[in-house]
Amino acid sequence: MNTAVRQSGRQKPGVIRLMIRFLLLAGIIGVSGMLAAAGSAYLLQPPPIQADQSTVVYGADQSIIGEHHNGRQQYWVDLEDISPNLVQASVAVEDDEFYEHSGFDFSRILSAAAVNIRTLSKAQGGSTITQQYARNLFLSHDKTWSRKLEEAFYALRLEAHYGKQEILEGYLNTIYFGHGAYGIEAAARLYFDTSAEDLSLAEASLLAGVPKGPSYYSPFSHPERANERQQLVLSAMERTGVITAEEKESAEHAPLSLEPPGQLSDDRIGPYFQDHVQSLVEQKYGMDPKQGGLRIYTTLDPELQKKAEKWIRYEIPKESELQGALTAMDPETGDVRAMAGGKNYQESTFNRAVDAARAPGSALKPFLYYAALEEGFTPLTSFRSEPSEFTIGEQGQTYAPGNYGEIYADDFIPMYEALAVSDNVFAVKTHLSLGPDALVNTVKDAGISSDLSPIPSLALGTQNVKPLHLTNAYLPFANGGKKTEPRLITKITDDEGNVLVENEPEINQIFDPRKTYVVTDMMKGVFDVSMDAYTSVTGRSAAHLFNRPLAGKSGSTDYDSWMAGFSPDLAAGVWIGYDDNRKMNHAEEGQISKRIWAQFMEEGLEDELKMDFPAPDGIVKTPIDPETGLLASEECGPSRTIAFEKGTEPQRSCTEELENRQVTNPEENPNQKEEQLPGQEEKFWERLKRWMQP
Known part of the structure; x- marks a missing residue:
């Protein structure tokens, strides 16, 4: 018992000595480390007293549009x-x-x-x-x-x-x-x-x-x-x-x-654009623009950028919580010429042009009708515009799309008219007749990377896309079917001029140039207020704001308003809506996107020639009688010139065989893709009577 106590007593001094030795050793190491660090600090050359050089950002005209100073x-x-x-x-x-x-x-x-x-x-x-x-x-x-x-x-x-x-x-x-x-x-x-x-x-x-x-x-x-x-x-x-x-x-x-x-940060031209450029420099190229010394050459047009911001500020009421986004691109190269991600960068730096995903509504329809052309449709292919209910899915669910304002032709209408007035029933019938994947594949080919489902309502743009992606997807219609990737940066060099990154336009032929031209020609009808349609064309409120050939398509949901379109030289897309996804008052707010787009395009192209879209080989422009869908004749009244792929235009005149036409047999009308429905015969004879009246 005593022996055990004595042994325990002998252990304590040993532990204490061990701790003392450990602390002394740690102290020696610590002091030695500090001395070594201090010695190195003195022996090394003096560090630079100022930060690295500024990183400079240039616009497409080589002017300085911003700097990062670290x-x-x-x-x-x-x-x-x-x-x-x-x-x-x-x-x-x-x-x-x-x-x-x-x-x-x-x-x-x-x-x-x-x-x-x-x-x-x-x-x-x-x-x-x-x-x-x-x-x-x-x-x-x-x-x-x-x-x-x-x-x-x-x-x-x-x-x-x-x-x-x-x-x-x-x-x-x-x-x-x-x-x-x-x-x-x-x-x-x-x-x-x-x-x-x-x-x-x-x-x-x-x-x-x-x-x-x-x-x-x-x-x-x-x-x-x-x-x-x-x-x-x-x-x-x-x-x-x-x-x-x-x-x-x-x-x-x-x-x-x-x-x-x-007022200091406002000296950056296109702050939303520059934020996205900075993100690309960091994430795509692994560089830090704030480290300094970089020279970043971009595609931004400073004057076009000012016009984009001007029209967003002008058209969106200052006191309103409405937000907007605009992207403008060169159809030939994919260069982003202007980008506004909101109405006021100082109030909100969230870039809606590249980060907001919203439903495009009918702005998706041009891709649907391109897919239809690939399946043999023509601008005169007709479906009946009337309240319709569709049975879908294995459970037999019903889907009943409606036209805006519940306005219908209650008659057959051709594709070119359906696009101009944005007939929803026509679009869904086209979508279902093509099959569920046709539109999804066409949109993806055009460059929209959103995960879209092949559901019936996709024809009405119910799934989300981003404004930059939608504008970019429209470029093949203006560029002979060529897809171009969005380009914001052309070159990055160091401060001595050594090229670190160089980007050439990425261009691929994805669509048939003749079919894209036919779609473009139909999209011009969106602004044709003279069209004898059953309701107004959707671009009517903006048509008077420009004076040159433009093609486009509007789109709307309860929560969003879109306008996208192009000339041969410039494409632009505009989105308007609320950040919190509240419903819009379309009676007062629904036309803002169209007005912004139209005025931006008109002013942005004021120094350019008023060029129409060049037609590729294999296109014929044919005067058509709108009443019959046949070749026009003076005896039939006013005509409308429509672009067709050669060989798909009508071959008969409106004056031929009207009395002998078998109106009860749909096979007699090669442009009609729907089975005979009750009331068609009466409608046809009503049109015939009107045509024969003096």
């Missing part, structure tokens, strides 16, 4: 040209021991470490101004232990080779103040439209508080929080003795006149 901005100012109020405020609130330490404030580091251990996080920082500057120059802002070690080493290098004034100057020129403003000069201009040199104590104390949380303490977005932070900054300045209590009180009550938000 904190440097274009406004680097010397320390003596920065208001002492701002310098003192920043030191007081960010690092009041800045002039005493050698890059580290160990009391702050230990305090932050204690908080992080207690909360099991790395949320609390103890970084000095030198460490923050090192992070801005060289590192990401990820809160990882490895990044902290790198930050500490860079801070050592900065302190080893530069004086406090140089470090402070660099810090104040690279710190982020929110809303695209890097550096104090950019921030002073952004928030107060003044220079950093002229900042008052009240202005300086407000700005010095922003970098702690540029979004959280934004004077634009959260003025109350910014004011509370300003009080903290002023208290820190009083505590450190750089201002008196009277000066503090005076600054707290001094009136501040903030500029309207966004």
